[in-house]
Amino acid sequence: MPHIVIIGDRDSGKTTFLALLYAAQVKSGATRADDFRFHVDLASMEEISEVFQQLMSGSFPDSAAKEGISDINFHVGYRRSRLGILSRRRSKAWSPDTSASLHFVLLRNLDAEMSRFRSGSSLANVNLRDVLESDAMVILVDSTRLAVVGEENPHGTMTNYDGAVESLLTALQRSRARGDPKRFHPIFLFSKFDSVNKKALRRAKIEDVPPGVRExxxxxxxxxxxxxxxxxxxxxxxxxxxVQGVRFAPPSYFFSRVATEAATENLRDRVRLLRGDDGGWELDYSADEYLALLERLRTIATEAGD
Structure with a gap:
């Protein structure tokens, strides 16, 4: 079972990311006609369901819900190995050799954890071996912190976070034997991309909307x-x-958005819900990004020999 570490700066949306990944699986596996099935380990079901229900009630995960999740296992299955979640082609038969189990480890306070690691202490909330022997890492990039020219960023810069991520990658690199054939898969996910400061995009000389997941x-x-x-x-x-000791696969890139209703004097921002095709309510978020990410994770699981 491949281990996937999730890291992010403080309040970058790590728990929300897991909840949206869960939501994508719920949506994709909702009908018998779909090409995809999944389930969550019973030990993790209560925690992830609580976070998901908070989103469905219009709220982002609270501190208690965040603390309740440190790791989680998703088990996914597909009809055919060559037909991904986004494919319009369908196969009638379920194929057992295309199933995959994914173990996610959530590293909460990266800067503090790396300070502990540098001083020779173990990580506080997760098993160090799960981190150093992981197959992939989801690196959250808080889009509200992206640098803007000529003005102070109210959310702060990413300098400390950048250093902490580099330190973690260095520790991972040193833990691997030289010539280890196992590849490590970095995945960048830009969280809150619907709230990015357009001046940050102008500084980078790019358009407001990223290219599609297939481009x-x-x-x-x-x-x-x-x-x-x-x-x-x-x-x-x-x-x-x-780099010696670890082979990095080409990075993958995803852009996450969660539509919200604007805050009022008495209410905080609320997650927006939409009527689905079946008449029920569903989250208004970048579902295609998360479905594409699930396809990427399936590929990683296949390479890891799950």
Missing amino acids: TTLRAAYARALLDTNLPKTIAKITNRE
Whole structure:
């Protein structure tokens, strides 16, 4: 079972990310005609269901819900190995050899955890081995913190976060034997991209809307225009061809949005819900991004030999 570490700066949306990944699976596996099925380990069902229900009630996860999730297992299955979730072609038979189990480990306070690690202490909330022996890492990039020229960013810069991510990647690199054939898969997810400051995009000389999930080359260039400025140490570490001890696969890039109703004097921002095709309510979010991410994770699981 591949291990996937989720990291992000404080309040970058790590728990919301897991809830939206769960929501994508719920939506995709809702009918018998779908190409996709999933289930969650019983031990994690209560926590992830609570976070999902908070979103469905219009609220982002509260602190208690966030603390309740440190790791979770998703088990997914597909009809045919060559037909992904986004494919319009369907196969009638379920194929057992296309199932995959995904173990997610959530590293909550990366900066504090890396300070502990540098001082020789174990990580506080997760098993260090799960992190250092992981197959992939989802690196959340809080889009509201992207650098803007000529004005102070009210949310702060990403300098400390960049250094912490680089330190974690260095620790992972040193833990691997030289010549280890196992590839490590970095995945960048830009959270809150619907709230990005347009001046940050102008600074990077890119359009307001990223290229589609299938336009991988254009999407990589779009993401790199932001990462080269905001996470220079991290992207340099991952793209360094001379790195010893770990082989980095080409990074994948995803852009997350969750539509909200504007805050009023007495109410905070609320998650927007839409009427689905079946008449029920569903989240207004970037579902295609999460479905494409699930396809990417399935590929990683296949390579890991799950």
